[in-house]
Amino acid sequence: MTHLSEAPIGLFDSGLGGLTVAREIMRNLPDEKIVYFGDTARVPYGNKSKGTVVRYSEQILRFLLTQNIKAVVIACNTASAMALEALRDKTDLPVLGVVSPGAVMAVKATRNKRVGVMATKSTIASESYVKEIHRLDPEVTVVGEPCPLLVPLVEEGWTNTKITDEILQHYLDHLMAQQVDTIIMGCTHYPLLRNAIARLVGDEITLVNPAYETALALKKVLDENGLLNTTPANKADPYPYRFFVSDEAERFRDFAGMILPVDVRSAEMIPIEKY
């Protein structure tokens, strides 16, 4: 019988953006197996209501639990903001979202106690970054900026165009006017715009990538629970990473190729509504 520590991490996202979180886990916890689910049939979550996002997230949790996982990572900022508590009520496994690790780093990084958050409309409306930051330090001012056009721009591959710069400038102007010195890239797609954002805001601003912080937080949680895999995944299992989606998997490979450090052959489509 294999030990629970050799079981995979269950990771999910509203679509393929969460592969940026998978990437950080692959880099920082190279011995861990991953089961990834992307809800590509119902993407995006960023404009949807809490009730709908919770219902979808619970279906996905039920699917992931069929894969004998040892922990759950909600890679989607919107689902982390809206469904983390609901999922913790449904399983005894450790459940991590991306919001808390991002908030912890932002509070550490800010010197003037003014933090900006770029995110989807739903994440901003949920105020979950605000609540999480204020739990850590009530004196930090949090300025939220909904950036609904950035996901479509990234998905078009327009990460390095004049138009994207102009739209970024529009969003960043609002944050810079509030003198933030730290900005959380609070949506899975935004780290793919990191170079453009860094160029526009300059060296004085710290950019926080919740995907990276979440990989480190996951390592800590696994360690504390005796769940770190000590059997290197790449040797024991030729396919340490498995990918599932809810829409046909055709477009998966291109987007995965843009993001992941490993070659991903394909994703399997599953009928998520049935879970």
Next chain:
Amino acid sequence: MTHLSEAPIGLFDSGLGGLTVAREIMRNLPDEKIVYFGDTARVPYGNKSKGTVVRYSEQILRFLLTQNIKAVVIACNTASAMALEALRDKTDLPVLGVVSPGAVMAVKATRNKRVGVMATKSTIASESYVKEIHRLDPEVTVVGEPCPLLVPLVEEGWTNTKITDEILQHYLDHLMAQQVDTIIMGCTHYPLLRNAIARLVGDEITLVNPAYETALALKKVLDENGLLNTTPANKADPYPYRFFVSDEAERFRDFAGMILPVDVRSAEMIPIEKY
């Protein structure tokens, strides 16, 4: 017992964009009742696969049939392109999409036999406008341009901004380089950009609005089937228009207020996955 002609039209869309089609039916067939369904929980369809769009459309048809409708209008260009045949197999009621009426008008309007189509990626990839136009006139050259950023821009209310003009110009440059003299606005949201598009392309280009053409085609089909309502809806029924959505209905009123000529109080949320 009421006559079938007094039954409502069942109209559906991936979200709220189809309200532009409802608007044209309200204006051009003022005696008809409408049951509208917007799949706001799973919007958009424009990047999804045919299998998924057909499955979602069949669920919606099953819901609409519970509302004792007399005809079905697929207001969504993507669903019209992908699911029209599948829905016609499932019901004996007349089923209209927006693609065919738009294609008919474009073939009538073009003088140089070069037609451009602006639409979502899925609609362009389906080639349904090309097939429909070639069925009518094989000599017409059809130039498709996927415009995936326009829906998010319209939903942000950025219909009249410099950035939207630049993105429109990017898409229109490709069409104008192919010397089209007629452009189909092949997505429900695009008529809301009509003024900007007309300004950028100039008077020489004919813009075709499939929503308007569909309302006229619907009138013809109802008439041919003895289904035109001769009991004016507004007098017989204080609520001739009913609206259903799959996500919480909160944001419905604002968007509906932007588009519809009548005041819409609310939409009812239904669990579409159960149908």
